[in-house]
Amino acid sequence: SQQGEEDPQALSIQEGENATMNCSYKTSINNLQWYRQNSGRGLVHLILIRSNEREKHSGRLRVTLDTSKKSSSLLITASRAADTASYFCATEANDYKLSFGAGTTVTVRA
């Protein structure tokens, strides 16, 4: 079942600007992950943050996790046209299955 709720649903920014999207979830998790999907194709794993971590970086990506608020944010800095995609958060609870959020569609304008 879908656990994550993402906000905003859609985001349009100028190239070079930062993009921030948020994910909220309902139950306790082992980890939270972010995936990117280009043009309705397969998803690509971006970053994973464990429940005992608060912040993680990977290149231009920064992820935060607040387990007390059951929320996470993904920040993409210095956006590029190639960052245009849909971004999904996914949570893993005590079973091995991932539950995906509704996604945020990001458009980066040149």
Next chain:
Amino acid sequence: SAVISQKPSRDICQRGTSLTIQCQVDSQVTMMFWYRQQPGQSLTLIATANQGSEATYESGFVIDKFPISRPNLTFSTLTVSNMSPEDSSIYLCSVGSPGGEKLFFGSGTQLSVL
């Protein structure tokens, strides 16, 4: 990372027919997962396919509608049976990373049912 080949990449089918989607992985994996993504929606897990045993289906999905085969550790198929326009979706196969935490996805099959 795992490389997953999924085919067909897209198909347009008539209602009442069936389509089989194939998923080939470049390494042996224990579990393979099949997801459905309806237009503009998120991913919903259909079933988990283990080699040598019956697939485990999620609530709302049944074997008669979505039969799955898993003949070996690198291959799986998902059949969408007796299709209706409501089955129009992207179908994705995925496998877990060696540590089991993250998923690798095939490129998806975009299915349109007329």
